[in-house]
Amino acid sequence: MNSIIKNTALALGLALLGTAPLAMAAGDATAGKAKAAQCAACHGADGNSPAPTFPKLAGQGEKYLAKQLMDIKSGARPVPQMIGQLDNFNEQDLQDMAAFFASQQIQLAGSEAISVMLNSGESVDGLILGRDLFRAGNSQTGVPACMGCHSPTGVGNAPAGYPRLSGQFAQYVETQLKAFREGTRANDGDTRMMRTVAKQLSDAEIKALANYVAGLTD
Numbered sequence: 001m002n003s004i005i006k007n008t009a010l011a012l013g014l015a016l017l018g019t020a021p022l023a024m025a026a027g028d029a030t031a032g033k034a035k036a037a038q039c040a041a042c043h044g045a046d047g048n049s050p051a052p053t054f055p056k057l058a059g060q061g062e063k064y065l066a067k068q069l070m071d072i073k074s075g076a077r078p079v080p081q082m083i084g085q086l087d088n089f090n091e092q093d094l095q096d097m098a099a100f101f102a103s104q105q106i107q108l109a110g111s112e113a114i115s116v117m118l119n120s121g122e123s124v125d126g127l128i129l130g131r132d133l134f135r136a137g138n139s140q141t142g143v144p145a146c147m148g149c150h151s152p153t154g155v156g157n158a159p160a161g162y163p164r165l166s167g168q169f170a171q172y173v174e175t176q177l178k179a180f181r182e183g184t185r186a187n188d189g190d191t192r193m194m195r196t197v198a199k200q201l202s203d204a205e206i207k208a209l210a211n212y213v214a215g216l217t218d
Contacts, residue, residue: 027099110213130212
């Protein structure tokens, strides 16, 4: 795989979990702690989820989190497990909750040594494949480097609303990439960035990429 992206237009990166929301007032993390208490069962009291089916929220950018909460409440991002959970919260409440989780320290999920099978039938080192995709994308299929939006360490770009990937559960990242690829998740804005990019990723590439970012550190 050619690991160098020559076309700089491709360096937009993967906005894996959504795109930047409109500017809004900053949240109050102190107020958000009490409001987020009901989230603890699935996401942990400090946003470090105990199960890979639920994403880690700790250390995620406030802007990004606020957008996801608002999209989930409005139905723009359907999440069956969240139906009705946010009905009693207004926009400021959601902003405060986002501020609280953003202020917490993430506990890294960690990567594993895995092998993945390419569409050609060749088995390759999943960590190396994931690293190459994250750092340089895949010029042959038009996949941009993830670090273009998510930074070389995967911490994202909080002011721009691009999410943190480092330390997130590999299973959750894999599920979201496949959802974008299938179009069942579509809150990536009019640019359709994630849906467009995910369509170019194979199952092996998605698994490798998800596993790699789970072990990235600041």
